[in-house]
Amino acid sequence: MDRESLRLRRFPKAMKALCMIVCMVMMGLGWSSPASSEMLRIGHRLCYAVSEMTMPRDVMPSTFSCAGVPEGYQMGTLWLRASVSPDTHKSDDLSLIVHSSRFDRLIVAFTYADGIVERQDVRSGDFGIHWRAGGQLVFQAPHRDAQLAAVTLRFDKVASARLLRIRLVQRGEESTQTTGLAILIGAALVLLLVGAVYNASLALAVRKQFSAWQAAWAASMVAWGACWSQIHLFVFPKMAGALSAQICTGLSCLAIALATLSVVTALNDVHLSRWLRRTALGLSGAVVLLGIPLSMMRSGPIDQLGAALGMLVLADLVTVAFSIGQAWRRGSHEARSFAGAWAVPMLVLASTSFFDADAMFWGAGSQIFVLFAAAWQTLWLSIAASRVYARMRVERDLAWQAEAQAQELARRDALTGLPNRRGFIDRVETILDHMRNADETVAMLLIDVDWFKSINDVYGHDAGDVVLQGIARCLAPEESSVCAVARLGGEEFAMLVAGMENVALMRFAELLRGRIGSYDHGAVIASRAVTASIGIARAEKAADFHSLYRAADEALYEAKRCGRNRVAIQLLHAPEPSDNVRRPVALES
Structure with a gap:
């Protein structure tokens, strides 16, 4: 699991801790005004x-x-x-x-x-x-x-x-009340701001439309809360008064529309009927259209238009609630997250109709309830989104890991565990590129088991497979950053080594031939000896794979022709062996 996935999984715990701190502050400062207020x-x-x-x-x-x-x-x-x-x-x-x-x-x-x-x-x-x-x-x-x-x-x-x-x-x-109210509002705005920044980063990272709408909604609530609470006057003192109040009206309508958009864009067509989606979008649009003139008004039927806007907002919330309920019944996981996020704001807005909100929180009114309900909503959805995206990242990482393993298996021989021809060629190209830049010599060794067909004919293919596995164990320890080992197919193995001169190269080949010849296969073929012929192609300057392979194959043929169980070497003086290839020299065992 990568670091970003870990951060996504840790984020909900941090947000929960922050919510608990805010709740403790709220409980400590009290819910209602003192008796003398x-x-x-x-x-x-x-x-x-x-x-x-x-x-x-x-x-x-x-x-x-x-x-x-x-x-x-x-x-x-x-x-x-x-x-x-x-x-x-x-x-x-x-x-x-x-x-x-x-x-x-x-x-x-x-x-x-x-x-x-x-x-x-x-x-x-x-x-x-x-x-x-x-x-x-x-x-x-x-x-x-x-x-x-x-x-x-x-x-x-x-x-x-x-x-x-x-x-x-x-x-x-x-003094106590204004300070306490400032602390509560500051805490709510910080939570909203954290949610806005986090959702914006999620939107950029995972390219999800829902996170973008959620970030825009949280940002609009931060702006609304700053204007309503007058905290923005620290920066813009000339906005004091009616201008800020008018901006607040517009921002509140915008926030309602963005919250509705965040819901309907997260629920797909399978879980949400088209007419319900259109109704929610239409009501949110009507809220914005009515909120624009209301935010510009300084006189006139403000109370009447405000009441009409309140009815539209209520209808929009009811439609969103029905949308979440329908999507939940149809099996939407997103709807469950939305249900928990929207439950508190809806209960808060509904409860303000049954008690005097103006006397709560030192006279701050229903706005402080809305601010904390918005903070709850954005934090809940941020936590839910974090879990979903963390799970998606884990699943993606597992898929990448499985793909990498599949690619690795595709480059491995299933019987011996050594790289196959495809894996060998990929590894050889890497080593050749490095040696070409370092101007060092390279050599390819083709290793073929002598009389292997007779082993299969006499002892069976299962015994032949065990023999090949034993030979692979003889060769595998030589695998390193400058030596590649592979089984090319059948009874043919290959190695590419870099940086060895002629004498060292021949000693190395003889060591391999002796190791193969002395390996004990008695469990499957009794006392029969297994030997191998080795053909070597050595290039003084790095050559390409095909040139080395052709030259090594010719050297292997020479070793077979001269009686098997021996090493033959052929030197390449130029990349193209056709014009500058010495006749293979076979050495007896």
């Missing part, structure tokens, strides 16, 4: 008024309504006012936290019992020292000896009063 809503502690934007900064409306809902404020000014009870809060140590930034300007006025009003303001593109990670704006009430009596908020061109989330907390708790 108070949500302010229109109709509950918050009264409202609507005016023209031309009203001076220091002037407040004379009357506020505490019933019904405000109207006509999107192109004007929305005023919200809350009285502060000294029995509930320490009035000299309060912070106001606002979780919406889709407005042109916000002025917060702290009114004290002695009539003094302290104002703080932010505007789109400039949140100054008031912004915090987690999509929050924090306004701290100045310390004064007088009791804080009321807090008034002036929103110019706010997009939706329904989306406003406002809380009053003690200043020390505000």
